[in-house]
Amino acid sequence: MQSITTIRKPTTPGGWIIPGLLVGFALFLLIGSLKSPLFAQQTVAGLANGGIYASLGVALVLIYRATQVINFSQGALATFTTYIAWQLMQWGLSYWPAFVLTLGIAFAGGILVELIAIRPVERRGNILTVVIASIGVLILVEGAVGWIWGAEIRFMPPAFPAHTIHVGSVAFSVQDLGTIGVSIASVLVLWALFQFTKLGLAMRAAALRPEAARFVGVRVSWMLSLGWGLAAVLGAVAGMMAAASPSVLLQPNMMDGVLIYAFAAAVVGGLESPAGAVIGGLAIGAMLNLLGSYVSWVTPPLLLPAAFVVMLIVLLVKPSGLFGRTQVRRV
Amino acid sequence: MAALLELREVDARYGQVRALHGVTLTVGEGEIVALLGANGAGKTTTLRAVSGMVKREGSIAFSGRELRHEGPEGAARLGIAHVPEGRGTFSELTVWENLRLGAIIRRGSINADAKRVLALFPWLETRRNQQAGTLSGGEQQMLALGRAMMQRPRLLMVDEPSLGLAPLVVAEIFRILKELNERDGTTILIVEQNARNSLAAANRAYVLETGHVAYEGSSESLMQHEAIRRSYLGY
Numbered sequence: 001m002q003s004i005t006t007i008r009k010p011t012t013p014g015g016w017i018i019p020g021l022l023v024g025f026a027l028f029l030l031i032g033s034l035k036s037p038l039f040a041q042q043t044v045a046g047l048a049n050g051g052i053y054a055s056l057g058v059a060l061v062l063i064y065r066a067t068q069v070i071n072f073s074q075g076a077l078a079t080f081t082t083y084i085a086w087q088l089m090q091w092g093l094s095y096w097p098a099f100v101l102t103l104g105i106a107f108a109g110g111i112l113v114e115l116i117a118i119r120p121v122e123r124r125g126n127i128l129t130v131v132i133a134s135i136g137v138l139i140l141v142e143g144a145v146g147w148i149w150g151a152e153i154r155f156m157p158p159a160f161p162a163h164t165i166h167v168g169s170v171a172f173s174v175q176d177l178g179t180i181g182v183s184i185a186s187v188l189v190l191w192a193l194f195q196f197t198k199l200g201l202a203m204r205a206a207a208l209r210p211e212a213a214r215f216v217g218v219r220v221s222w223m224l225s226l227g228w229g230l231a232a233v234l235g236a237v238a239g240m241m242a243a244a245s246p247s248v249l250l251q252p253n254m255m256d257g258v259l260i261y262a263f264a265a266a267v268v269g270g271l272e273s274p275a276g277a278v279i280g281g282l283a284i285g286a287m288l289n290l291l292g293s294y295v296s297w298v299t300p301p302l303l304l305p306a307a308f309v310v311m312l313i314v315l316l317v318k319p320s321g322l323f324g325r326t327q328v329r330r331v
Numbered sequence: 332m333a334a335l336l337e338l339r340e341v342d343a344r345y346g347q348v349r350a351l352h353g354v355t356l357t358v359g360e361g362e363i364v365a366l367l368g369a370n371g372a373g374k375t376t377t378l379r380a381v382s383g384m385v386k387r388e389g390s391i392a393f394s395g396r397e398l399r400h401e402g403p404e405g406a407a408r409l410g411i412a413h414v415p416e417g418r419g420t421f422s423e424l425t426v427w428e429n430l431r432l433g434a435i436i437r438r439g440s441i442n443a444d445a446k447r448v449l450a451l452f453p454w455l456e457t458r459r460n461q462q463a464g465t466l467s468g469g470e471q472q473m474l475a476l477g478r479a480m481m482q483r484p485r486l487l488m489v490d491e492p493s494l495g496l497a498p499l500v501v502a503e504i505f506r507i508l509k510e511l512n513e514r515d516g517t518t519i520l521i522v523e524q525n526a527r528n529s530l531a532a533a534n535r536a537y538v539l540e541t542g543h544v545a546y547e548g549s550s551e552s553l554m555q556h557e558a559i560r561r562s563y564l565g566y
């Protein structure tokens with residue numbers, strides 16, 4: 001009789017290295033910010049990017065936990081919903097009503113994609129076929145965006161005024177602070193949904209042990225669809241925040257780079273842990289922005305490889321990521 | 332006695348492999364029935380056929396109603412609690428969340444149900460926030476029974492409750508099953524390799540061999556049966 005269970009493994013060799021590095025990095029950011037106003041500004045700008053990576057990273061984690069598949073179409077879906085928000089604003093809606101309406105549309109869209117593209121192949125195939133289906137959705141959705149809205153760069157109205165807030169001698173951009181706030185808030189709302197509601201419990205049970213969940217009456221396939229819907233909502237938040245950032249802007253392939261950073265964030269966090277993806281996202285965002293502004297030879301094209309280097313180092317030191325669970329086979 | 336569960340000529344297969352060959356059995360309202368047999372005889376498959384977890388042919392009726400494409404979710408909603416092999420513990424969730432999941436499809440308060448479970452397993456109270464995976468095997472089996480009680484089942488199907496447990500713990504599990512049956516009138520179908528304990532608890536039993544019913548009868552008559560004594564009771 002064998003059963004495979006996942007349990008937390010507290011005593012990994014070198015298990016203290018990553019948490020130690022993280023705390024050290026946080027202290028570094030804090031002390032640097034207190035010493036230098038420019039450093040503080042760059043840190044906050046980096047954390048704003050990190051918030052975007054974090055919300056898209058949590059979207060990846062949600063689907064990975066339920067199906068063991070990386071959803072390659074997560075970024076394209078986010079782009080699509082961001083264009084919808086832009087379109088709604090073109091039609092005269094102001095920012096926040098358009099934002100909320102877009103979240104609703106993203107939720108329905110995520111469910112629809114799962115029902116049409118994923119469920120049929122999942123039923124008869126294996127993990128690989130689902131991955132291929134998600135790449136298919138990526139190509140299809142990105143093509144649809146270009147076909148509907150064209151390839152030219154659009155201007156997305158920012159969610160927050162272009163003011164700065166002065167704290168001492170430091171000028172924080174309201175846009176950056178708002179982006180951090182919205183991304184963290186969306187992740188927290190989702191966390192509360194999972195932790196404190198009956199539906200959230202059913203969704204967790206469905207992801208952890210689908211068969212046992214069905215025996216207590218949980219409609220597991222419906223829970224998976226809901227998971228796709230919620231992931232799409234987080235993606236929409238990330239997309240709308242990213243489109244306002246000058247380094248991304250609203251264009252058909254705007255989320256390609258963001259998806260890679262989000263993937264790095266999710267992997268650093270252990271792929272199964274939403275909290276890990278948030279911390280991973282914030283850390284990567286802050287670190288890359290500081291590297292870009294302080295190290296002269298790190299030019300923007302080098303930032304993406306830098307994210308991979310971070311990911312590689314984490315995987316070498318702790319293969320299961322910061323908050324990952326180690327697979328243990330009990331015999 | 333009215334039949335709560337009735338299987339007629341049930342076949343089931345995993346891909347090309349036929350696991351059940353025309354199983355016919357009845358579980359009466361309020362009975363404890365044991366399903367015995369060696370490894371691979373089709374005991375677990377019989378339960379999975381009732382739950383709709385495997386492809387099946389033939390007729391399965393629950394409470395007079397033909398089960399067709401309900402699947403396990405539907406069977407749970409009709410009042411069938413299935414504690415699978417390996418107990419179906421959600422090891423990453425807390426003890427309380429595991430219990431809560433038993434009543435996940437029911438609206439309204441679950442306090443009365445929780446009280447009943449805690450009266451039977453008082454130790455669950457102090458460990459409600461503990462990860463269920465950290466419980467011992469016996470505790471997990473009791474948690475699984477508690478979770479099944481939260482479902483307020485009309486039929487409780489338990490797969491190998493004694494597997495891997497110490498004899499004292501096994502005796503306790505069977506005592507609890509008997510109590511659930513006598514106090515709440517829950518009908519119970521037990522799948523077991525441990526023939527001695529299950530025959531002692533059950534009213535009737537079926538013995539499966541290679542996917543069909545080889546013997547059936549009251550527990551007393553099966554305990555006297557020469558072949559069964561030799562193959563399953565070992566004396």
